[in-house]
Amino acid sequence: MCGICCVVSLTTLRNPLEESVREELKNRGPNCSQDITETISNPNCSLHFSAHVLHMRGSLTPQPLQDENGNLLLWNGEVFGGLTVGEDENDTQVLLHHLRMVQSASDMVSLLSQLKGPWAFIYYQKMEHCIWFGRDFFGRRSLLWKFNSERSIFTLTSVASQPADNINSQWQEVPPHGVYRFDLEDLGTFTFELYPWVFPNDNEPNHILESKWDGFSSSVSVNINSSGLYLTSPVCPMNTSITPPGTVEQDQNASQTSIENLKGLLSNTEKRQMVNMLIDVLSEAIRKRVRYLPSPDLPALPLNNAKADVAVLFSGGIDSMILAALADRHIPAEKPIDLLNVAFKIQDAKVPPKSSKKGKNKKSDPDDVAETKSNLQSFNCFDVPDRVTGRAGLQELKNLNPQRKWNFIEVNVTQEELKEMRQKRICHLVHPLGTVLDDSLGCALWFAARGSGFINDVTEQEHYTSEAKVVLTGIGADEQLAGYSRHRVRYKTSGLEGLVKELVMELGRISSRNLGRDDRIIGDHGKEARFPYLDEDVVSFLNSLPVWEKADLSLPRGLGEKLLLRLAAVELGLGLSALLPKRAMQFGSRIAKLENNHEKASDKCQRLATV
Incomplete structure (x- = not known):
């Protein structure tokens, strides 16, 4: 950068x-x-x-x-x-x-x-x-x-x-x-x-x-x-075929979403071969993006103090889980991998109530007092959806490679700090874009990429700031594999033909909609955004496939969208993260809940105006 x-x-x-x-x-x-x-x-x-x-x-x-x-x-x-x-x-x-x-x-x-x-x-x-x-x-x-x-x-x-x-x-x-x-x-x-x-x-x-x-x-x-x-063009044009060969037989349990459903699809030899081709081309894209790094002129640190060179914008969702799992293949074993997980303080959150005992005796029960105290200690106003799925994803990665040091960095942002940094830094970086969506995503990305937060281990909470210059981001997966809810709407109204047109449009506008802004936001920290899903060979491979091989939107949410990627996750040994439905960053991090709920994503955002 x-x-x-x-x-x-x-x-x-x-x-x-x-x-x-x-x-x-x-x-x-x-x-x-x-x-x-x-x-x-x-x-x-x-x-x-x-x-x-x-x-x-x-x-x-x-x-x-x-x-x-x-x-x-x-x-x-x-x-x-x-x-x-x-x-x-x-x-x-x-x-x-x-x-x-x-x-x-x-x-x-x-x-x-x-x-x-x-x-x-x-x-x-x-x-x-x-x-x-x-x-x-x-x-x-x-x-x-x-x-x-x-x-x-x-x-x-x-x-x-x-x-x-x-x-x-x-x-x-x-x-x-x-x-x-x-x-x-x-x-x-x-x-x-x-x-x-x-x-x-x-x-x-x-x-x-x-x-x-x-x-x-x-x-x-x-x-x-x-x-x-x-x-x-460095990529091949998108396959626009809309007629699947023959009749596709649906599993009688297709209305259910489970790992077993995905494993059943992998029993098809051709499907499994296609999945492994995706894993290979994506793995190579990640290898190129985590290896070309300068060697520091500093003495080597002890293994337990080694700093990560690579970070992943991490929600625990399927896109970031696969990036982390494949990065694990190519980053030296002694190097940690930083997982950047951002959360905005839940303003209207309530402490979970204590349990009530049946009966007329209203005197304080020692068990009730102890339970209430426990609830207060365990309650965390930053436990947003992406934090919860991020912790679950962390455990899956630890199961995949227990020897790797995975730094799960909890980046916690208060509304006061959000307002301060939006005016001081973020509004200038988002510019010349300026919608409500640009504000939400720009702010969430800026704090996540800064990488300043906490790591919770078994005994204590440690403040930690990521020094990784490379930040892997999962953008491009939804645009190519029909991951957004609007793709499902288009499929229902216009079938495969409409879905193909939507995906062609998505990839064509990804620069003006996302990439320039994200590059400016992440680069402000002296770090470099890298986009493995937009590697030319990855895009060419996905473009070569007919749409029904990449997604099957007749299947339920959490299964049909990004189906090929979900199958790759199971093939890699990942667990329930393979079934998580798409959750946009502005909702998963809860930044969208901090502002005017009546705003539309495309509205001009007045908060980005400089004071």
């Missing part, structure tokens, strides 16, 4: 980068900061580049990284495939080496099409007087843009502060439709040339807006390049 920024101005600026933006960027990249300014005489403009590095791979490499020809690379990403990056190499250096050999737009498109992994980049080609920028196919890394027409300033940045008036913000997320080329020799109109993503064998880009984009000045336009060059 890095913070990158570029400011293009037709005039020389004394302070081209707002101090608030610089601080946001430095939070993302605490290990190294550097600024470089370039001046171009024809046309007369200045280019200011600012980069802040979070050291994740190979040797610490300051950015912007410049080659002998004066080209500059600002890279916020991870190369997990497509280019060969040794375990001791830095992928920024490897990528710049390849960019140095780019001679044409065709070369650039070919190179970027090879990359697998999350990325956002800004690349200045000095001799060509142009800037390339963009995000990966899914938009897993944040990149924002803004054009100030009054001052003729164009800015690209990983993160930006919300303006004090909350109204006149021009920040937008750069749509991950492709990569953009900005010709600095034609600054009169600020025209961006788009090289869009297309699926293999397609001849035309889909869902690309031409000409002026909403929210931008009339002097700014985005046009699809006239040369017909496209980037090749």
Whole structure:
């Protein structure tokens, strides 16, 4: 995770980068900061580049990284495939080496099409007087843009502060439709040339807006390049078949949800083979995301004091359980794994009442007094649904590998701290998004990723703060495997055809709906969000399957949605977590209960307005 920024101005600026933006960027990249300014005489403009590095791979490499020809690379990403990056190499250096050999737009498109992994980049080609920028196919890394027409300033940045008036913000997320080329020799109109993503064998880009984009000045336009060059999608298109082969026989106990139901489905050889293929491709995606970590220059700690390098956003639900179980395969045995579990204080919770004895004797019974005292001691206002399922999931993981040290971190948030940090930090990170849903999820993610809480062992409660730089998150599972309740509604109203269309839409909008925001939120702690379910090979495998192999929404809730993943959980040896129905983070953590119950998720959230 890095913070990158570029400011293009037709005039020389004394302070081209707002101090608030610089601080946001430095939070993302605490290990190294550097600024470089370039001046171009024809046309007369200045280019200011600012980069802040979070050291994740190979040797610490300051950015912007410049080659002998004066080209500059600002890279916020991870190369997990497509280019060969040794375990001791830095992928920024490897990528710049390849960019140095780019001679044409065709070369650039070919190179970027090879990359697998999350990325956002800004690349200045000095001799060509142009800037390339963009995000990966899914938009897993944040990149924002803004054009100030009054001052003729164009800015690209990983993160930006919300303006004090909350109204006149021009920040937008750069749509991950492709990569953009900005010709600095034609600054009169600020025209961006788009090289869009297309699926293999397609001849035309889909869902690309031409000409002026909403929210931008009339002097700014985005046009699809006239040369017909496209980037090749790193994933295969979704299988849209809607006719299952033959009649699917339903188990007579299909109305029940039990581990035995899932084991019965696994008795089918073809189904079991498919499940193991999913486990293999997902396991490899996780392996790549937990191995590429820098070796600290500190003396080794005793095993019982070792710190985790990897954390999992953990609710005890099936998505996070599988991430933890597969991470266990690839993380050294002596290393703990941090399980981040967030809960917001239940404001209207009541202490469980003492039991009442039958009869007319109203005198205090010693047993009643003891029971009431016990209830008061055991009652916890942070025992939200995700905390309860998280503890159960922890026990399943301990059963799976008793030798591993699993740090179940109870992140407890009061309403007072929530209000304080929302105004101080979170509202700026969520921006330019601003709905009630963005508020709920953004706040829950920010506190969870901070990783400051308590670990309860047998004897005492210990304060603990996770130092893991890698945070695994389960986003992408529901979008691909029909995990949301709206998928079940669509299936009931429109059948498999409607469900397929819904899943295509889900994956297409996941960047603007989730990923940019989540990247900004988690990155604020100097940590890197990694999304194994959105690994290109995982998505391609799931896209290759017909929808009825991934989910069967004729089966009850807790079984039919994400069916393939539930079968994988049983195959991995997990227990009742395989049957937990989907529970959104804002409800599982109870943050949604703290606010106005009459709000809609899509409403503009007034709490995100700065005071």
